[in-house]
Amino acid sequence: MTGTQLVDLAIIGSGSGNSIPDERFDDRTIAIFEEGVYGGTCLNVGCIPTKMFVYAAEVAEMARHSDRYGVHARVESVDWPAIVDRIFGRIDPISAGGKEYRVDRCPNITVYSAHVEFDGRDDDGRYRLVTPDAVVLATEVVIAAGSRATVPPIIAECGVRYHTSDDVMRLERLPERLIIIGSGYVAAEFAHVFGALGTQVSIIARGPALLRHLDADIAARFTEIAAEKWDVHLDTHVTGAVDLPDGGVRVSFEDGTHVDGDALLVATGRKPNGDRLNLGSVGVTVNEHGRVACDRHGRTDATGVWALGDVSSPYQLKHVANHEERVVQANLLKGWDADDLVAFDHRFVPAAVFTHPQIASVGLTETRARDLGLDITVKVQAYGDVAYGWAMEDSTGFCKLIAERGTGRLLGCHIMGPQAPTVIQPVIQAMSFGLNASDMARGQYWIHPAMPEVLENALLGLEL
Numbered sequence: 001m002t003g004t005q006l007v008d009l010a011i012i013g014s015g016s017g018n019s020i021p022d023e024r025f026d027d028r029t030i031a032i033f034e035e036g037v038y039g040g041t042c043l044n045v046g047c048i049p050t051k052m053f054v055y056a057a058e059v060a061e062m063a064r065h066s067d068r069y070g071v072h073a074r075v076e077s078v079d080w081p082a083i084v085d086r087i088f089g090r091i092d093p094i095s096a097g098g099k100e101y102r103v104d105r106c107p108n109i110t111v112y113s114a115h116v117e118f119d120g121r122d123d124d125g126r127y128r129l130v131t132p133d134a135v136v137l138a139t140e141v142v143i144a145a146g147s148r149a150t151v152p153p154i155i156a157e158c159g160v161r162y163h164t165s166d167d168v169m170r171l172e173r174l175p176e177r178l179i180i181i182g183s184g185y186v187a188a189e190f191a192h193v194f195g196a197l198g199t200q201v202s203i204i205a206r207g208p209a210l211l212r213h214l215d216a217d218i219a220a221r222f223t224e225i226a227a228e229k230w231d232v233h234l235d236t237h238v239t240g241a242v243d244l245p246d247g248g249v250r251v252s253f254e255d256g257t258h259v260d261g262d263a264l265l266v267a268t269g270r271k272p273n274g275d276r277l278n279l280g281s282v283g284v285t286v287n288e289h290g291r292v293a294c295d296r297h298g299r300t301d302a303t304g305v306w307a308l309g310d311v312s313s314p315y316q317l318k319h320v321a322n323h324e325e326r327v328v329q330a331n332l333l334k335g336w337d338a339d340d341l342v343a344f345d346h347r348f349v350p351a352a353v354f355t356h357p358q359i360a361s362v363g364l365t366e367t368r369a370r371d372l373g374l375d376i377t378v379k380v381q382a383y384g385d386v387a388y389g390w391a392m393e394d395s396t397g398f399c400k401l402i403a404e405r406g407t408g409r410l411l412g413c414h415i416m417g418p419q420a421p422t423v424i425q426p427v428i429q430a431m432s433f434g435l436n437a438s439d440m441a442r443g444q445y446w447i448h449p450a451m452p453e454v455l456e457n458a459l460l461g462l463e464l
């Protein structure tokens with residue numbers, strides 16, 4: 001669409017932002033701007049495809065280790081193009097269908113498939129939003145522009161061929177050797193995916209452990225396990241990278257050594273997209289972390305401009321972006337100045353790393369709880385000490401619970417082991433609804449001999 005359009009509401013970003021307009025918004029004219037693939041990060045290049053790859057990796061991992069159960073299975077071969085086709089053959093039509101729905105079946109909505117930026121306000125106070133072909137004047141705006149992968153200048157500027165999570169899932173061939181720079185979520189998940197499918201993985205961490213943002217016991221155990229199967233370089237600083245004549249890539253380190261691979265994945269964090277919106281022209285501020293500043297209702301400094309998700313949130317997680325979208329959606333319906341606005345609930349935000357073993361956490365780490373001066377009790381319960389852990393021959397998994405001594409208030413839970421993101425859910429529920437450790441342990445049945453018994457035993461083991 002070209003020319004100038006007047007709308008009640010403009011939404012920048014078709015990830016979580018796309019969920020805002022439902023039938024309650026049918027009487028409002030709406031513009032949705034999307035410069036990339038419709039549906040945003042989670043659907044197209046994030047949570048959903050990665051977990052579909054992770055599942056294939058789990059199947060391979062299970063077959064490879066089946067001997068321990070007396071079942072002699074083998075991974076004969078991995079058909080990478082078939083895996084890619086299965087995943088994107090499912091996802092791409094969902095993205096296309098989502099866009100088609102908005103374009104063809106929502107008469108009050110116009111989709112602009114272009115980059116948009118603010119360009120001040122008009123004389124009536126409406127926000128001017130400009131794309132290369134169109135100008136939209138909006139009474140209210142939701143900034144749901146997400147974040148993008150960052151690449152350190154040493155790699156971005158050296159001319160080497162590299163991948164990010166945006167394109168590594170669409171490689172034509174499974175690389176024999178993959179170098180990953182970074183040691184956070186993306187690095188741990190792709191190391192698992194590629195490693196389990198047969199790639200030799202080198203992982204380059206600038207710090208002394210992988211997944212350092214997690215509880216120290218989890219990070220330490222995970223780093224040990226990782227070093228047994230991947231080529232792990234800790235405390236290692238990259239000084240450069242070059243393409244090799246054989247089509248490979250070489251990454252060099254400060255100590256004069258290097259590692260060679262067939263492909264390079266850069267997984268060094270994501271940056272909020274607020275810096276590409278000319279926010280200064282409308283008085284929306286960005287905080288010291290580069291996030292669009294907003295209050296707990298999602299209101300930015302500019303009246304009528306709201307923000308949600310990765311662009312403004314302290315958490316770059318889809319369940320948080322979805323929650324914030326529901327809050328902003330409710331508040332849009334109530335009105336900017338309503339005295340009953342809904343607030344974001346960031347009290348107990350859980351997270352999971354779908355690597356191997358799986359990891360999940362909620363609440364405080366032990367270090368943080370001690371730093372806060374809380375009187376805590378900690379119980380570490382091994383998966384291998386409960387019946388389902390025996391069944392699985394698990395020897396590395398554990399559940400670590402942190403509670404307040406005296407009250408039994410649950411402060412944190414950190415689990416590494418099979419189905420950790422599922423096993424942890426009752427703790428998220430207990431913390432969210434204020435259930436203490438003793439009531440949680442004995443106020444309900446725990447199915448025997450199911451995996452959550454690891455949690456039950458951890459609760460019972462706390463010295464309250």
Ligand SMILES: Cc1cc2nc3c(=O)[nH]c(=O)nc-3n(C[C@H](O)[C@H](O)[C@H](O)COP(=O)(O)OP(=O)(O)OC[C@H]3O[C@@H](n4cnc5c(N)ncnc54)[C@H](O)[C@@H]3O)c2cc1C
Nearest residue numbers: 013015016035036040041046047116146309310316317318
């Ligand atoms: C590899 C990977 C795996 C992940 N796995 C998980 C997981 O398992 N669980 C989990 O909870 N989270 C996961 N995440 C994080 C999750 O994907 C994000 O937190 C979530 O998608 C953010 O949603 P959003 O709506 O804020 O932004 P997005 O979904 O990124 O949507 C923002 C959209 O805005 C568009 N846009 C930006 N600027 C402009 C502009 N100026 N003009 C027009 N359009 C614009 C972008 O193209 C984008 O489509 C993962 C992320 C990655 C990268």
Ligand SMILES: NC(=O)c1ccc[n+]([C@@H]2O[C@H](COP(=O)([O-])OP(=O)(O)OC[C@H]3O[C@@H](n4cnc5c(N)ncnc54)[C@H](O)[C@@H]3O)[C@@H](O)[C@H]2O)c1
Nearest residue numbers: 152182183184185186187206267268269270316352353354
């Ligand atoms: N399962 C999930 O929920 C999931 C999965 C993938 C991604 N995500 C989200 O996406 C975000 C981005 O993931 P990510 O792994 O890219 O980021 P991250 O913040 O988890 O990890 C970044 C890693 O890069 C390292 N690093 C940063 N700058 C570097 C530099 N200049 N040189 C070398 N190393 C450097 C950091 O030390 C860290 O190890 C995460 O914060 C997470 O919220 C979530």
